[in-house]
Amino acid sequence: MIEFITKFFRREEASKNLAKERLRLVLMSDRVSLAPDIFETMKVEMLDVIRRYLEVDERALEMRFENAERQFLLLANIPVRSVLPLPRKTTGAGQTAGRNTNGRANGSAISSGDASPPAASASADASAPAEGPHPLPAFGGSAPGPGDDLSSSKELRPAANDAAGSAAAAGPHQTAKLPATVKRRRRRRKKVDAPVVDTAAPSAFGDVAEGPRPPGGS
Amino acid sequence: MSGRSFVVTSGKGGVGKTTTTANLGCALAGLGHTVVVVDADIGLRNLDLVLGLEKRIVYDLVDVAEGRCQPRQALIKDKRVDGLFLLPAAQTKDKEAIDEGQMKTIVRWLAANFDVVLVDCPAGIEHGFRNAVAGADEAIVVTTPEVSAIRDADRILGMLGSRRARLIVNRVRPEMVKTGDMLSVDDVADILGREVLGTVPDDEEIIDTTNRGEPVALDKERRLAKTYATMARRMCGEAVELPSHEDGIWGRLRRLIGSKA
Ligand SMILES: Nc1ncnc2c1ncn2[C@@H]1O[C@H](COP(=O)(O)OP(=O)(O)O)[C@@H](O)[C@H]1O
Ligand SMILES: [Mg+2]
Numbered sequence: 001m002i003e004f005i006t007k008f009f010r011r012e013e014a015s016k017n018l019a020k021e022r023l024r025l026v027l028m029s030d031r032v033s034l035a036p037d038i039f040e041t042m043k044v045e046m047l048d049v050i051r052r053y054l055e056v057d058e059r060a061l062e063m064r065f066e067n068a069e070r071q072f073l074l075l076a077n078i079p080v081r082s083v084l085p086l087p088r089k090t091t092g093a094g095q096t097a098g099r100n101t102n103g104r105a106n107g108s109a110i111s112s113g114d115a116s117p118p119a120a121s122a123s124a125d126a127s128a129p130a131e132g133p134h135p136l137p138a139f140g141g142s143a144p145g146p147g148d149d150l151s152s153s154k155e156l157r158p159a160a161n162d163a164a165g166s167a168a169a170a171g172p173h174q175t176a177k178l179p180a181t182v183k184r185r186r187r188r189r190k191k192v193d194a195p196v197v198d199t200a201a202p203s204a205f206g207d208v209a210e211g212p213r214p215p216g217g218s
Numbered sequence: 219m220s221g222r223s224f225v226v227t228s229g230k231g232g233v234g235k236t237t238t239t240a241n242l243g244c245a246l247a248g249l250g251h252t253v254v255v256v257d258a259d260i261g262l263r264n265l266d267l268v269l270g271l272e273k274r275i276v277y278d279l280v281d282v283a284e285g286r287c288q289p290r291q292a293l294i295k296d297k298r299v300d301g302l303f304l305l306p307a308a309q310t311k312d313k314e315a316i317d318e319g320q321m322k323t324i325v326r327w328l329a330a331n332f333d334v335v336l337v338d339c340p341a342g343i344e345h346g347f348r349n350a351v352a353g354a355d356e357a358i359v360v361t362t363p364e365v366s367a368i369r370d371a372d373r374i375l376g377m378l379g380s381r382r383a384r385l386i387v388n389r390v391r392p393e394m395v396k397t398g399d400m401l402s403v404d405d406v407a408d409i410l411g412r413e414v415l416g417t418v419p420d421d422e423e424i425i426d427t428t429n430r431g432e433p434v435a436l437d438k439e440r441r442l443a444k445t446y447a448t449m450a451r452r453m454c455g456e457a458v459e460l461p462s463h464e465d466g467i468w469g470r471l472r473r474l475i476g477s478k479a
Contacts (some may be wrong), residue, residue, distance in 0.1 A: 014398030016405065019365050023409050027372050034376055 021070070028072045032065050039065075055081040221252075221329040224336050224453070225354035227378075229370030231341030233362050234388035237424060237433075239338040240268040242358075244435035245443070245450035247302035251333040254293065256325070257307035258350035259340040260315055266306045270431020271296065280308035283320040289327055298436055303332070313345045318352040325353025334453075343377060357383040358415060358453075363390055363401040372410055384415035386449065391420045416449035416460060418442070 032039060043063050050056060062077040226239045236259075243255040257265035260280065266272040277292035282305070289305075296302040305328070308315060328335045339350035351357070357378045361371040375383055387403045394400035401409075403417045418424075423442055427434040435446040444461070451458045 016395075016398045016401050019401055020405060020409065023365055023368055026369060027409065030369065030373060031376065034373070 025067060025070075025072055029065065029067055050078065052084075053086065054078075054083055057081055221331070221333045221335055222356065223325050223329045223354045224334070224356045224358050225258075225339050225351050225381075226336055226358045226360060227339035227347065227350065227374055228341070228360045228367070229343060229374040230361075230367045233360050233367050234386075234418070235341075235360050236264050236268050236338050237428065238358070238360050238386055238388065238418070239336050240265060240433045241435040241442075241446045242450055242453070243269075243302055243304075243336055244296075244299055244433045245446040246334050246336075246453070247296070247299045248435065248438060248443075248447065249450055249454070250301070251454070252301040252303075253334045253336065254303045254305055254328045254332050256305045256328070256335060256337045258321070258337050258346065260307045260311055260313050260346065261309065262340065263307040263309045265338050266294075266304060267431065268428055269296065269304055269433060271304050271306075272431070275306045278306045278308040279324070280311050280315045282324055283316045289324060298432075301333075313340070313349070316349055318349055321349045322353040329353075329355075343373065347374075347377075351378065351381075355381060357381045358386055359383055359410075359412070360386045360388055361406065361410075362388050363395070363403070363406055368401075368406060368409060375410060375412065384413045385410060386415050387417040389420035390417055414460065415452055416445065418445055 046063075047056075047058065047061070057079040060077075060079045062075075064075055066073045066075050226235050226242070228235050236257075239255050243253050246253045255265060255269070256279065257263055258279070259265070263278075266275060271294050274294050276294075277287040279292070281287045282289050282292050293303040293305055296304065305324075325335055325337065335354075337350050337354055340346035359371050359374055359378075361367045371385070385407060387406050390403060391400055395402045403414060407414045419442075421442060423434055423440065434440055434442045437443055438447070448458050448461060452460075
């Protein structure tokens with residue numbers, strides 16, 4: 001009883017809750033890295049949808065999972081070549097309509113949901129890296145190399161120096177057609193929150209092949 | 219094929235696979251089933267010791283696999299309870315001494331001749347694990363309410379294919395669960411997303427009875443024997459409720475008194 005009372009007054013977080021939260025994150029990352037084939041399929045399916053609205057550079061596409069502080073993120077980097085002509089009823093192609101639209105911001109479909117103003121000016125673009133040839137789509141555990149975690153956000157961006165020169169003139173397949181798509185790249189990341197791969201029945205992954213280490217498993 | 223075959227596995231070592239296998243074997247036999255417990259931990263044989271049958275070993279699993287004896291010859295009959303048999307592991311060989319195909323053949327044969335086959339799996343996810351799993355139709359995944367054991371259990375669950383897999387949460391300490399310092403059985407089931415077959419408290423009786431080579435489940439009057447008997451019933455498809463160690467008032471009182479002594 002005394003124990004119980006002391007515990008009651010000792011107000012640190014119950015370690016069970018920490019255990020739960022830590023397990024939640026680590027199991028998501030384990031499951032993903034152990035079933036690379038399944039997420040390869042997911043990527044293909046996502047692309048099928050995206051292709052209905054956008055012309056994207058599939059060779060340069062990058063998608064991977066990352067362990068962040070208290071979140072497990074699906075990060076996608078999808079260079080858009082052009083937005084297909086869409087029959088439009090409402091403003092913008094979709095979801096972020098209300099946020100920070102300036103008239104031509106129809107890159108919103110893939111927009112990062114990044115709250116910073118779009119500032120579609122060329123100067124903003126200049127600081128953005130040019131679209132260089134990326135390594136092939138890195139996915140699941142198969143991707144992040146030695147640098148994992150923190151450094152990876154840098155890895156995602158191709159060398160900035162060659163951007164300086166060429167970005168103003170827009171990158172190789174970054175045709176001048178659509179400034180809006182350039183703007184999108186200001187934050188070149190689409191963050192999708194954790195629930196994408198939640199603690200769903202692990203059996204869904206079936207007999208998984210031996211996968212590479214969990215990404216970002218520090 | 220009449221009998222059912224289960225692999226008792228965990229990923230992590232030391233969480234209680236061997237203890238669980240021995241006691242479930244005793245409990246199942248106590249219910250009137252014929253049972254073979256198979257020690258698949260080649261090179262680290264232990265099930266014989268936990269069962270108190272270590273002195274009676276003549277042939278082992280590898281002898282059977284390599285045809286040096288008939289499967290029946292290698293089985294050790296437990297004299298304390300009708301219907302319980304042990305197929306011991308080889309102690310001198312290493313895990314490569316047997317392959318999945320051989321293991322499958324042996325477990326199939328056992329299942330055809332007994333009601334239940336329980337395969338005690340070695341720790342790890344390599345060769346020994348694949349062998350132990352090879353012949354089993356269902357799985358019992360043992361874990362403790364700790365992060366490392368749970369993570370490993372999740373990993374193992376992903377490697378069991380389409381087998382039905384249920385959890386045994388071992389070494390639960392109700393007083394810690396109560397104060398929020400240990401994950402509860404429900405938490406564990408939630409995180410792993412699997413059905414719980416049973417839960418066993420962390421209890422000195424386990425250590426004491428293991429010392430003697432007399433699994434606690436043999437003595438039907440003991441509280442823990444009932445715990446294992448309940449699991450055994452549930453394995454056989456009976457709809458028995460799980461006894462809750464977490465809020466049994468008597469259990470708590472007993473522990474409280476015990477711990478202050
Ligand atoms: N419920 C329990 N309460 C107390 N001790 C336990 C319990 N279950 C297992 N143990 C002890 O934990 C140790 C490891 O158990 P064991 O069954 O050999 O694990 P494994 O086969 O998974 O390696 C043994 O000393 C055993 O007596
Ligand atoms: Mg063991």
